[in-house]
Amino acid sequence: xxxxxxxxxxxxxxxxxxxxxxxxxxxxxxxxxxxxxxxxxxxxxxxxxxxxxxxxxxxxxxxxxxxxxxxxxxxxxxxxxxxxxxxxxxxxxxxxxxxxxxxxxxxxxxxxxxxxx
Amino acid sequence: xxxxxxxxxxxxxxxxxxxxxxxxxxxxxxxxxxxxxxxxxxxxxxxxxxxxxxxxxxxxxxxxxxxxxxxxxxxxxxxxxxxxxxxxxxxxxxxxxxxxxxxxxxxxx
Amino acid sequence: xxxxxxxxxxxxxxxxxxxxxxxxxxxxxxxxxxxxxxxxxxxxxxxxxxxxxxxxxxxxxxxxxxxxxxxxxxxxxxxxxxxxxxxxxxxxxxxxxxxxxxxxxxxxxxxxxxxxxxxxxxxxxxxxxxxxxxxxxxxxxxxxxxxxxxxxxxxxxxxxxxxxxxxxxxxxxxxxxxxxxxxxxxxxxxxxxxxxxxxxxxxxxxxxxxxxxxxxxxxxxxxxxxxxxxxxxxxxxxxxxxxxxxxxxxxxxxxxxxxxxxxxxxxxxxxxxxxxxxxxxxxxxxxxxxxxxxxxxxxxxxxxxxxxxxxxxxxxxxxxxxxxxxxxxxxxxxxxxxxxxxxxxxxxxxxxxxxxxxxxxxxxxxxxxxxxxxxxxxxxxxxxxxxxxxxxxxxxxxxxxxxxxxxxxxxxxxxxxxxxxxxxxxxxxxxxxxxxxxxxxxxxxxxxxxxxxxxxxxx
Numbered sequence: 143x144x145x146x147x148x149x150x151x152x153x154x155x156x157x158x159x160x161x162x163x164x165x166x167x168x169x170x171x172x173x174x175x176x177x178x179x180x181x182x183x184x185x186x187x188x189x190x191x192x193x194x195x196x197x198x199x200x201x202x203x204x205x206x207x208x209x210x211x212x213x214x215x216x217x218x219x220x221x222x223x224x225x226x227x228x229x230x231x232x233x234x235x236x237x238x239x240x241x242x243x244x245x246x247x248x249x250x251x252x253x254x255x256x257x258x259x
Numbered sequence: 260x261x262x263x264x265x266x267x268x269x270x271x272x273x274x275x276x277x278x279x280x281x282x283x284x285x286x287x288x289x290x291x292x293x294x295x296x297x298x299x300x301x302x303x304x305x306x307x308x309x310x311x312x313x314x315x316x317x318x319x320x321x322x323x324x325x326x327x328x329x330x331x332x333x334x335x336x337x338x339x340x341x342x343x344x345x346x347x348x349x350x351x352x353x354x355x356x357x358x359x360x361x362x363x364x365x366x367x368x
Numbered sequence: 369x370x371x372x373x374x375x376x377x378x379x380x381x382x383x384x385x386x387x388x389x390x391x392x393x394x395x396x397x398x399x400x401x402x403x404x405x406x407x408x409x410x411x412x413x414x415x416x417x418x419x420x421x422x423x424x425x426x427x428x429x430x431x432x433x434x435x436x437x438x439x440x441x442x443x444x445x446x447x448x449x450x451x452x453x454x455x456x457x458x459x460x461x462x463x464x465x466x467x468x469x470x471x472x473x474x475x476x477x478x479x480x481x482x483x484x485x486x487x488x489x490x491x492x493x494x495x496x497x498x499x500x501x502x503x504x505x506x507x508x509x510x511x512x513x514x515x516x517x518x519x520x521x522x523x524x525x526x527x528x529x530x531x532x533x534x535x536x537x538x539x540x541x542x543x544x545x546x547x548x549x550x551x552x553x554x555x556x557x558x559x560x561x562x563x564x565x566x567x568x569x570x571x572x573x574x575x576x577x578x579x580x581x582x583x584x585x586x587x588x589x590x591x592x593x594x595x596x597x598x599x600x601x602x603x604x605x606x607x608x609x610x611x612x613x614x615x616x617x618x619x620x621x622x623x624x625x626x627x628x629x630x631x632x633x634x635x636x637x638x639x640x641x642x643x644x645x646x647x648x649x650x651x652x653x654x655x656x657x658x659x660x661x662x663x664x665x666x667x668x669x670x671x672x673x674x675x676x677x678x679x680x681x682x683x684x685x686x687x688x689x690x691x692x693x694x695x696x697x698x699x700x701x702x703x704x705x706x707x708x709x710x711x712x713x714x715x716x717x718x719x720x721x722x723x724x725x726x727x728x729x730x731x732x733x734x735x736x737x738x739x740x741x742x743x744x745x746x747x748x749x750x751x752x753x754x755x756x757x758x759x760x761x762x763x764x765x766x767x768x769x770x771x772x773x774x775x776x777x778x779x780x781x782x783x784x785x786x787x788x789x790x791x792x793x794x795x796x797x798x799x800x801x802x803x804x805x806x807x808x809x810x811x812x813x814x815x816x817x818x819x820x821x822x823x824x825x826x827x
Contacts, residue, residue: 146559148273149276149559149560149563150559152273152276152277152280153280153563155277156277156280156281156283156284157280157284159281159284160281160284160285160288161288164288164292175361202345202349206342206345206346209338209341209342210338210339210342212338213334213335213338214335214338216331216334216335217331217335219331220328220331245380245384248384249383249384249387252384252387252388253387276536276560279529279532283525283529286525287522287525290518290522290525296514296518299518300521303518303521303522303524303525306522306525306526306528306529307524307525307528309529310525310528310529310531310532313529313532313533313536314532314535317532317535317536317539321539323539323540325483325535325540325541326532326535326541328483329483329486329531329535329541332483332486332487333486333528336486336487336490336494336524339490339494340490340494340517340521340524343494343497343498343517344517344521346498347497347498347501347510347513347514347517348514350501350504350510350513351510351511351513351514353510354505354507354510355507355510360514360518363511363514363515365507365508365511365591366508366511366512366515366586366587366590366591
């Protein structure tokens with residue numbers, strides 16, 4: 143592991159495998175370019191109208207907000223495992239963290255992101 | 260915790276490095292080869308997660324929690340990045356009606 | 369550290385005042401908050417305090433750079449009312465994001481642990497991605513933001529994988545511990561550390577916009593709103609280069625042999641590509657993007673020629689680049705307001721109606737080109753001397769050739785301003801604040817050019 147040759151072998155093998163896979167795909171696969179491929183739903187039939195019309199902004203903003211707050215709670219886990227050892231200092235720190243998170247939520251609320259219509 | 264570390268250490272460290280390097284390479288090539296912005300996002304996530312896995316493996320092998328804490332930070336940053344990326348994607352889609360990045364060709368010398 | 373906290377509080381207050389539709393107090397709060405943060409920052413001078421288990425180190429290096437960054441942000445905010453005059457809504461989100469980006473930049477200059485480097489870079493970059501796209505209905509701005517985001521997150525991936533490998537090799541992310549490891553294993557540096565360092569260097573060169581990873585910079589700088597471009601080109605670049613310098617000088621200075629050659633190639637490529645591409649630009653904003661790339665190359669020289677003096681030289685170079693760029697952009701914003709174009713033709717005959725602006729622009733251009741007695745010359749001179757002392761003669765020769773090329777494209781707007789007939793019929797109005805600021809910047813460029821030693825010996 144410590145030797146350069148082994149590491150390079152490993153690294154190059156990774157690259158070569160992937161390049162080979164993709165390269166074969168590029169060589170063998172039929173190619174065509176059209177803008178439809180960039181559409182969100184590429185399922186053969188041309189969509190009627192624009193998919194933009196059916197987009198509900200509410201879902202999207204909710205999803206992003208949910209994602210943010212969901213992931214931020216990851217910082218509670220290490221705190222929770224040693225909550226007794228940390229004592230009050232840990233509690234204050236985590237409360238401060240939650241207040242900052244709450245400020246973010248309050249801003250989103252104030253900007254009417256949480257309004258469903 | 261000890262059993263988890265022991266279980267992680269059943270697999271030799273080299274295997275983690277090989278696996279993470281492969282994941283990382285797939286991510287890099289995905290970013291370079293794909294033209295769909297969403298697929299590029301996924302490839303970037305793959306790159307970040309390969310680093311996560313590597314950090315977690317090193318952390319377990321060295322009995323040092325710093326690496327795992329770093330993983331937490333990477334996850335949070337990745338989530339923020341995805342949120343911003345999706346928001347930008349929506350904005351770009353609104354103006355170009357596609358998420359193919361070849362459509363982003365207004366700025367060129 | 370307390371400067372960062374102050375700015376965070378200011379940013380949050382601004383954000384919430386904007387959310388409750390208060391428009392007038394936003395800028396005054398910033399104009400009070402940033403100077404306060406500036407002073408708080410300077411209070412830690414010569415103390416080298418370590419915060420949170422060496423996560424953040426407020427040594428003279430970080431304090432000096434933080435002072436530059438805060439001051440630059442203050443100048444950017446002075447232009448904000450002029451630039452955003454037509455916008456009626458409170459711009460709390462944009463102001464707060466600029467402040468958040470500044471927080472990231474301040475974190476980057478003083479990190480004591482690679483974790484903080486990553487957090488700082490991401491705080492700054494994530495704010496800048498949004499700011500680049502802050503003109504929501506302008507396709508150019510959207511495109512710039514998307515390109516910046518894609519390349520930026522790609523670079524973050526490289527940076528992270530590199531950090532993971534360095535952690536695997538050294539068993540720690542603390543800069544001091546890494547240095548101890550490097551010193552102890554001086555003769556057999558593990559391959560993992562070399563590869564990790566290379567990946568980190570790639571990630572950092574992406575962020576500073578140096579070749580061969582510069583391709584995002586021109587498009588992003590051109591498409592973003594001009595005020596944001598000013599911020600990106602100054603604060604973003606200086607913070608990234610300071611962080612790179614700190615990383616290299618505090619951890620990896622003892623394994624120079626494994627990265628000096630790579631960085632030298634990067635620097636030579638950056639200087640040549642930046643200057644030669646700027647040569648052909650008619651769009652002044654895009655020209656500044658390439659000029660920024662070229663200057664990133666010059667600043668890389670400071671990293672290559674690492675020694676005690678290099679930090680001071682880098683600081684002087686950052687100051688000279690920042691002040692000149694911000695002055696030039698200030699004039700550019702004014703010209704663009706009046707003529708609606710970034711083309712070089714817009715500058716024709718500016719000197720006739722707006723002598724102050726034309727004079728400041730001339731000083732800025734000459735300083736960027738490195739003509740004595742301006743600060744740009746002093747900075748370049750000291751940089752090249754430091755590099756020659758370290759034996760990087762070929763690099764310096766390339767840099768001097770690049771400098772000569774740059775004179776041509778920096779002189780073009782000056783010629784257009786003074787020797788061409790005016791295209792606009794009337795003078796461009798600018799507020800007196802604006803004039804004062806531009807004047808102050810020009811003054812600083814001349815004075816600092818006369819006494820560069822003060823800055824160099826500071827840190």
